Amino acid sequence: MSFYYWKQNFQLSKGQSDILAETNGQKLYVRFFDIKWNTKAQKPYPEAIINFRHNSAVPAITPVVFITNQTFEKLSQQGVDSLAIKCNELLKNLALKQKLHYKAVQIDCDWTVGTKDKYFNFLHSFKAHSKKTLEATIRLHQVKYQFKTGVPPVDRGVLMFYNMGKLSADLEEPNSIYNANTAEKYLGSLNNYLLPLDIALPVFSWALQIRANQVIQVYGKIGRAELSNTQNFSPTAQKDLYKAIRNFFTGGIYIKAGDLFKLEETDKALLEQAAVQLAAHLNKNEKRTIIYYELGNLNLSAFKAKDFEEISAYF
Amino acid sequence: MIVNEWYGYFNSKLDKNSLEYLLTTATTKGIDSVHKHIKGKIAALPNGMPQLKSLKLDRKKLDAFFDYLLLAKSTEVFAATDITHSWEPQPQVNTPAALEEQILKHFKKTKDPFLKQRLWFQLVRYYYFMERGDEAISADASKTLNTFNAYKNAFQQNMIYHRTLGYVAGWYYKNKNYAMSNYLNSLCYNYSMEAKIPAEWSFRPQEEADWIRTLQMAKTTAEKATLWHLLGIHYDPQRAIQEIVQLDAKSEKLDLLLARIVNKTEYGLDNFYQSAPDSAAKQSLKQNTALVSSIALKNNTAKPYFWNLAAGYLNFMNQDYTAARSFYNTARKQLPKDDKLVMAQYKILDWTLYVKELKKIDAKTEAQMIEPLNWFANLKEGKDTINSLRFYKALDQSISNLAELYKKQGDVIKANAFKSYFQFYADNNKIEQMKALLQKQDKSTFEQTMLRYYPFNMHDLSYHQSQVLTYQDKIDEAIVMMNKSESGGFIMPANPFNIRINDCHDCDHENKQAKDMYAIDVLKTIQNIKAEIKQGKNVYKNAYLLANAFYNVSFYGNSRTFYQGKVMQVEGNTPFEIPGTFRTMLLSNKIAEKYYLVAANAAKTKEQKARCTFMASKCERNESYNRAYNKPENANENYWNVDIEPVFFGKYFSILKSQYGDTQFYEEAIKECGYFRSYDDKY
Numbered sequence: 001m002s003f004y005y006w007k008q009n010f011q012l013s014k015g016q017s018d019i020l021a022e023t024n025g026q027k028l029y030v031r032f033f034d035i036k037w038n039t040k041a042q043k044p045y046p047e048a049i050i051n052f053r054h055n056s057a058v059p060a061i062t063p064v065v066f067i068t069n070q071t072f073e074k075l076s077q078q079g080v081d082s083l084a085i086k087c088n089e090l091l092k093n094l095a096l097k098q099k100l101h102y103k104a105v106q107i108d109c110d111w112t113v114g115t116k117d118k119y120f121n122f123l124h125s126f127k128a129h130s131k132k133t134l135e136a137t138i139r140l141h142q143v144k145y146q147f148k149t150g151v152p153p154v155d156r157g158v159l160m161f162y163n164m165g166k167l168s169a170d171l172e173e174p175n176s177i178y179n180a181n182t183a184e185k186y187l188g189s190l191n192n193y194l195l196p197l198d199i200a201l202p203v204f205s206w207a208l209q210i211r212a213n214q215v216i217q218v219y220g221k222i223g224r225a226e227l228s229n230t231q232n233f234s235p236t237a238q239k240d241l242y243k244a245i246r247n248f249f250t251g252g253i254y255i256k257a258g259d260l261f262k263l264e265e266t267d268k269a270l271l272e273q274a275a276v277q278l279a280a281h282l283n284k285n286e287k288r289t290i291i292y293y294e295l296g297n298l299n300l301s302a303f304k305a306k307d308f309e310e311i312s313a314y315f
Numbered sequence: 316m317i318v319n320e321w322y323g324y325f326n327s328k329l330d331k332n333s334l335e336y337l338l339t340t341a342t343t344k345g346i347d348s349v350h351k352h353i354k355g356k357i358a359a360l361p362n363g364m365p366q367l368k369s370l371k372l373d374r375k376k377l378d379a380f381f382d383y384l385l386l387a388k389s390t391e392v393f394a395a396t397d398i399t400h401s402w403e404p405q406p407q408v409n410t411p412a413a414l415e416e417q418i419l420k421h422f423k424k425t426k427d428p429f430l431k432q433r434l435w436f437q438l439v440r441y442y443y444f445m446e447r448g449d450e451a452i453s454a455d456a457s458k459t460l461n462t463f464n465a466y467k468n469a470f471q472q473n474m475i476y477h478r479t480l481g482y483v484a485g486w487y488y489k490n491k492n493y494a495m496s497n498y499l500n501s502l503c504y505n506y507s508m509e510a511k512i513p514a515e516w517s518f519r520p521q522e523e524a525d526w527i528r529t530l531q532m533a534k535t536t537a538e539k540a541t542l543w544h545l546l547g548i549h550y551d552p553q554r555a556i557q558e559i560v561q562l563d564a565k566s567e568k569l570d571l572l573l574a575r576i577v578n579k580t581e582y583g584l585d586n587f588y589q590s591a592p593d594s595a596a597k598q599s600l601k602q603n604t605a606l607v608s609s610i611a612l613k614n615n616t617a618k619p620y621f622w623n624l625a626a627g628y629l630n631f632m633n634q635d636y637t638a639a640r641s642f643y644n645t646a647r648k649q650l651p652k653d654d655k656l657v658m659a660q661y662k663i664l665d666w667t668l669y670v671k672e673l674k675k676i677d678a679k680t681e682a683q684m685i686e687p688l689n690w691f692a693n694l695k696e697g698k699d700t701i702n703s704l705r706f707y708k709a710l711d712q713s714i715s716n717l718a719e720l721y722k723k724q725g726d727v728i729k730a731n732a733f734k735s736y737f738q739f740y741a742d743n744n745k746i747e748q749m750k751a752l753l754q755k756q757d758k759s760t761f762e763q764t765m766l767r768y769y770p771f772n773m774h775d776l777s778y779h780q781s782q783v784l785t786y787q788d789k790i791d792e793a794i795v796m797m798n799k800s801e802s803g804g805f806i807m808p809a810n811p812f813n814i815r816i817n818d819c820h821d822c823d824h825e826n827k828q829a830k831d832m833y834a835i836d837v838l839k840t841i842q843n844i845k846a847e848i849k850q851g852k853n854v855y856k857n858a859y860l861l862a863n864a865f866y867n868v869s870f871y872g873n874s875r876t877f878y879q880g881k882v883m884q885v886e887g888n889t890p891f892e893i894p895g896t897f898r899t900m901l902l903s904n905k906i907a908e909k910y911y912l913v914a915a916n917a918a919k920t921k922e923q924k925a926r927c928t929f930m931a932s933k934c935e936r937n938e939s940y941n942r943a944y945n946k947p948e949n950a951n952e953n954y955w956n957v958d959i960e961p962v963f964f965g966k967y968f969s970i971l972k973s974q975y976g977d978t979q980f981y982e983e984a985i986k987e988c989g990y991f992r993s994y995d996d997k998y
Contacts, residue, residue: 249526
């Protein structure tokens with residue numbers, strides 16, 4: 001098993017290092033940078049490049065690069081090769097500075113039918129230039145419609161088993177991070193997927209700020225602890241739904257009296273449910289890495305090392 | 316802004332174009348050349364560069380200006396360089412150490428307060444960039460703050476003062492003193508129009524405690540009102556308005572927030588993407604109406620008419636017309652009579668409410684409406700303009716309301732005059748009545764006013780009638796009517812008398828016509844052909860040509876241009892873009908089918924008969940498409956959500972196969988037409 005680390009400043013707290021040590025984590029998937037389309041320059045540029053602020057030993061690292069689908073919508077076919085070269089160079093330089101050696105690279109992109117050709121060309125080209133093992137994230141819809149959306153030319157895929165619902169102001173709408181009913185609709189053809197798959201599972205939570213029947217924002221930094229502060233919020237008759245009882249600022253956000261906060265959490269029970277459901281659709285004889293998303297914002301009071309081992313054991 | 320400041324400094328003697336060039340676009344070298352040219356060190360300057368040699372300007376002042384310009388230019392590397400992300404490591408933007416010395420030296424030496432204050436600005440900005448990455452620096456040790464504080468009282472509190480203050484606010488933000496940063500930004504915001512946008516962008520409270528401290532820093536009620544105003548535009552206009560009213564009901568900081576509330580309410584109710592306002596929009600309408608009404612009722616703001624108009628309008632949207640009327644009545648007595656825009660705005664609000672309240676229209680109300688209707692018509696036609704006034708939507712809605720009311724009263728002529736609608740033109744009697752009104756010699760004043768809203772004239776209507784007559788196969792009458800319209804119509808893009816096995820409009824349009832054929836020519840040709848048929852001449856060939864023409868002026872043919880016209884307004888390429896009223900008429904191939912059968916009857920050879928039968932089968936199949944297009948429930952649908960259930964194999968296919976299977980045409984049709992081929996395969 002393993003973790004993602006997605007924050008821009010790479011710095012492990014004691015608790016985070018402990019979890020890594022206790023789970024015998026040999027590997028960490030670290031986001032190195034994002035690639036986005038820069039409308040002003042009309043070119044793809046890297047953004048939020050990682051800052052290593054860590055001196056102590058870290059386990060083996062697999063760099064992850066997130067690329068927006070818009071990048072491939074805008075990029076010309078001719079620009080694909082050069083993007084792959086630049087991306088590889090930047091990864092190499094960032095790793096070199098930290099004296100990091102990596103064997104594999106993971107690319108995260110929610111591609112569509114329209115961007116498939118360019119994205120897959122990019123992967124080909126990147127593989128040729130980097131000569132590393134190449135992995136790509138796979139979303140549920142890409143599994144279900146693999147003949148339409150195509151299977152990326154990589155060595156392994158990582159199934160993202162989260163973000164399956166839509167962010168909705170509708171209070172009846174189930175948890176958008178994971179809910180079994182939605183997941184079930186996509187799992188039928190999982191065993192027939194044409195790539196060996198690792199699994200990414202969610203261990204994050206967020207709160208949807210809802211005002212006048214509209215989702216205004218989604219905040220990872222507002223969790224149960226904040227919403228349980230009765231000076232600011234009161235619980236409602238509905239589970240995990242809180243109402244702001246005064247106007248105030250917090251963390252640069254303005255909260256208005258009457259705003260609703262719909263908390264979407266993953267806890268151990270939910271994670272277990274997800275693991276059981278998913279494992280039933282997977283071939284047990286295959287070896288796979290279970291990657292938890294993500295360590296940088298992990299709620300250390302909700303998850304212990306033992307929990308991760310138990311969950312991973314389902315696969 | 317800076318151009319104007321320097322323009323004033325040179326007592327308007329240095330023109331704005333030259334200043335604009337020197338201050339904003341010139342490179343260091345360019346600035347230097349212009350200066351050298353003045354000093355006589357360069358004989359000539361390239362075109363486009365300002366020639367300032369002949370100007371009688373104070374040389375000392377001018378030299379100081381150029382010195383300052385060069386210095387300011389050298390700060391752009393750190394102060395005005397846009398750092399974009401890139402694949403290469405980012406160059407560190409540093410403040411060159413020598414530059415500090417240079418700015419300091421100039422600053423100490425300069426006596427002229429205008430220049431000295433600018434050098435102070437340069438210095439503070441330099442220190443801001445120098446200290447930008449230093450998170451640990453204390454306020455006491457900060458050169459940014461110390462330099463600002465040392466001279467803050469030495470100069471006027473003008474624009475450059477507030478620009479300097481903006482950097483101090485930025486320093487506090489970088490050093491996480493959000494309370495102070497936001498307070499200083501509010502002072503900048505309050506200074507001038509130009510300062511508003513950067514200050515407003517920089518106003519970002521983080522925690523509630525910051526915000527409370529910021530409020531405590533405000534020294535006056537006005538400063539406090541500005542802070543609430545900023546909170547209002549960013550986050551919560553309703554709360555801000557209530558707070559500011561408490562502080563000072565006369566504060567001008569209320570105006571923008573009131574406008575914002577009205578705009579937001581309008582947007583919520585009339586969002587293009589949602590068909591009906593949702594419960595949240597209705598609730599916020601109620602809340603905003605109550606809030607604004609309660610303030611308006613006190614009549615104690617600086618612009619009470621503004622509040623009464625807004626309260627009236629919100630009540631209007633909330634469908635409480637009595638309350639709306641009462642607010643407008645109060646506003647009327649408070650209006651600034653010499654403010655053309657406000658008076659016009661009042662007039663629009665008053666008019667839309669008046670129309671909304673009408674239960675029926677009689678001679679008396681018509682008399683009342685003449686003046687406002689003419690006023691709007693003048694605006695609409697550009698005969699009168701009032702800057703910044705938006706009236707189209709209000710006018711459009713009120714005119715629709717009038718038309719509906721007339722319709723309800725059974726007066727469709729007036730309803731149509733105000734708001735022309737397609738269904739009206741389905742009835743020729745009504746068109747004739749409309750024509751009679753247009754031609755009436757002694758129109759009443761109201762009728763004259765009303766007809767300013769009617770989009771068509773006699774010719775447009777005659778042209779339309781001529782088109783309708785054509786689709787009824789009344790060609791003689793159609794020609795008479797088209798002549799009345801004094802138009803021959805458009806040029807046909809292809810020859811409508813030609814036909815092919817598979818329709819291909821593009822192929823037809825590519826074939827260049829020997830002679831331009833206008834709509835009137837099509838009609839006259841049809842007339843001649845019909846005359847020949849009547850005399851029994853070439854019946855097969857003539858009936859076939861006739862059938863082709865009727866096919867081609869329908870939706871399925873190569874000459875759709877025939878049905879273009881002002882009244883029918885058919886745009887686009889699918890039947891769904893034809894208004895429902897005219898759809899059956901323009902889609903129908905029944906007349907074409909009739910003439911193909913006439914041709915088949917008159918045909919001498921089997922080949923000819925086969926050809927006519929095949930063409931009739933095309934008409935038959937198109938008619939089967941039309942069943943879906945013509946369904947009343949599909950009148951307002953589009954291509955994506957209507958199921959078309961065509962008859963693939965109709966009766967003429969079967970006749971063709973059973974009776975003409977041995978013809979050459981049959982072979983040709985099988986080759987060309989996939990549909991027929993599949994029929995042939997199947998049976």
